[in-house]
Structure formats: C-alpha cells, structure tokens
Amino acid sequence: EVQLVESGGGLVKPGGSLRLSCAASGFTFSSYTINWVRQAPGKGLEWVSSITSGSEYTYYAGSVEGRFTISRDNAKNSLYLQMNSLRVEDTAVYYCARDGMLDFWGQGTLVTVSS
Amino acid sequence: DIQMTQSPSSLSASVGDRVTITCRASQSISRYLNWFQQKPGKAPKLLIYGASSLQSGVPSRFSGSGSGTDFTLTISTLQPEDFATYYCQQGHSNPVTFGQGTKVEIK
Numbered sequence: 001e002v003q004l005v006e007s008g009g010g011l012v013k014p015g016g017s018l019r020l021s022c023a024a025s026g027f028t029f030s031s032y033t034i035n036w037v038r039q040a041p042g043k044g045l046e047w048v049s050s051i052t053s054g055s056e057y058t059y060y061a062g063s064v065e066g067r068f069t070i071s072r073d074n075a076k077n078s079l080y081l082q083m084n085s086l087r088v089e090d091t092a093v094y095y096c097a098r099d100g101m102l103d104f105w106g107q108g109t110l111v112t113v114s115s
Numbered sequence: 116d117i118q119m120t121q122s123p124s125s126l127s128a129s130v131g132d133r134v135t136i137t138c139r140a141s142q143s144i145s146r147y148l149n150w151f152q153q154k155p156g157k158a159p160k161l162l163i164y165g166a167s168s169l170q171s172g173v174p175s176r177f178s179g180s181g182s183g184t185d186f187t188l189t190i191s192t193l194q195p196e197d198f199a200t201y202y203c204q205q206g207h208s209n210p211v212t213f214g215q216g217t218k219v220e221i222k
Contacts, residue, residue, distance in 0.1 A: 044215050
C-alpha cells in the first residue's frame with residue numbers, strides 16, 4: 001500500500017524557519033518525482049515545489065522561490081522541504097504528493113506562521 | 116503561468132442528479148489535465164488523469180472529457196458521498212496550477 005506521511009509542521013514566527021519531512025513506503029520511492037502542495041485555511045490548492053526521481057531537477061512556485069528548498073534522500077525514502085524566511089501567507093497545510101499525476105497524497109502537516 | 120478557471124464555483128444538486136463541472140486553461144495543455152475530489156479535512160484524491168482516464172478504484176459514474184483548453188468533469192448520477200470540492204489541475208508545464216475549486220453541495 002502506498003503511504004506518504006508528512007511531519008515537521010508547527011507554529012513559527014514570521015522570518016523563522018521550519019523543515020518538513022515526508023516519509024514514503026509501499027512503492028519504489030527512487031523512481032518517482034515527488035511534489036509539495038499546500039492549502040491555506042479555507043482556500044484552494046497551490047503547488048509549491050517538485051523534485052525529480054534522482055534529484056536532477058527541482059522546481060518552485062514563484063511565491064516560494066529563493067526561500068524554500070526541496071530535497072530528498074532515496075536511501076531513506078524521504079522527502080524534505082526546508083522553509084526559510086517564513087511569512088504569514090505561508091500558513092497552510094502542506095501535503096506531499098507522488099508523481100506528475102499527484103496520484104497519492106499524504107494526510108498533510110499544518111504550518112502556522114504567526115507572531 | 117497557465118491559469119485554470121473552473122465553473123461554477125459552487126453548485127447545489129440532489130442525489131441522482133447529473134453534474135457537470137468545466138475547467139478552462141489559459142493556453143493549450145493538450146490532455147495534461149487531472150481532476151481531484153477533496154472532502155473537508157482530508158487530502159485530495161485523484162479521480163481522472165490525462166483528461167479522461169479513470170484512476171483505479173474510482174467509480175465509473177465519474178468521467179472526464181476535453182482537450183486543448185476546455186475540459187469537463189461529469190458525475191452521471193450523484194451519490195451522497197460525492198458532496199465535496201472538485202479541482203482541476205494542469206500538468207502540461209511548470210508551475211503546476213490548479214483551478215479554484217467547485218464545491219458541490221446538497222440541495
């Protein structure tokens with residue numbers, strides 16, 4: 001069974017940093033592009049970033065470019081999102097999702113940026 | 116960036132109704148269009164990929180059509196468990212973009 005489990009969310013002050021993790025199981029993690037997608041409270045879905053299977057390429061939404069860094073460790077079946085210079089508008093549930101089709105999603109982890 | 120526009124933003128329907136949601140891309144995306152269902156407090160679930168292919172395990176009352184810039188999600192006979200928010204998403208080019216969502220509510 002494909003599983004994606006996010007962790008690392010929490011409350012952080014504006015300007016602070018946070019590192020999210022996504023633990024994968026039930027499939028060959030190293031064969032897939034993985035994405036981060038977020039959803040602000042009461043709002044729609046916003047793609048944040050993606051990384052190809054061997055970390056060859058990374059992509060970012062304009063709203064996070066230069067502040068967020070996506071990475072992965074295929075030996076640990078894990079995906080990461082390092083978030084720096086956090087803003088109030090980064091408050092959201094952050095999901096990891098598999099592949100370009102976004103065919104499997106984790107349950108999400110809540111990041112709250114507030115003073 | 117490719118903009119995705121869904122209509123309507125919300126609709127009220129009854130169990131048994133036929134429901135159609137449309138999604139328009141700001142430029143041609145061929146058939147790189149996916150549809151998702153999201154229920155409150157849950158992660159989105161992939162329903163349709165490649166504009167018209169049904170994801171494994173999704174009931175056959177869901178169908179998708181379209182290509183280029185205009186796409187449609189149809190629920191042939193609405194069931195109680197189908198009341199949710201639906202999103203289209205283009206995977207043609209980065210950045211990946213979603214429609215704003217269509218909330219299907221009980222009439």
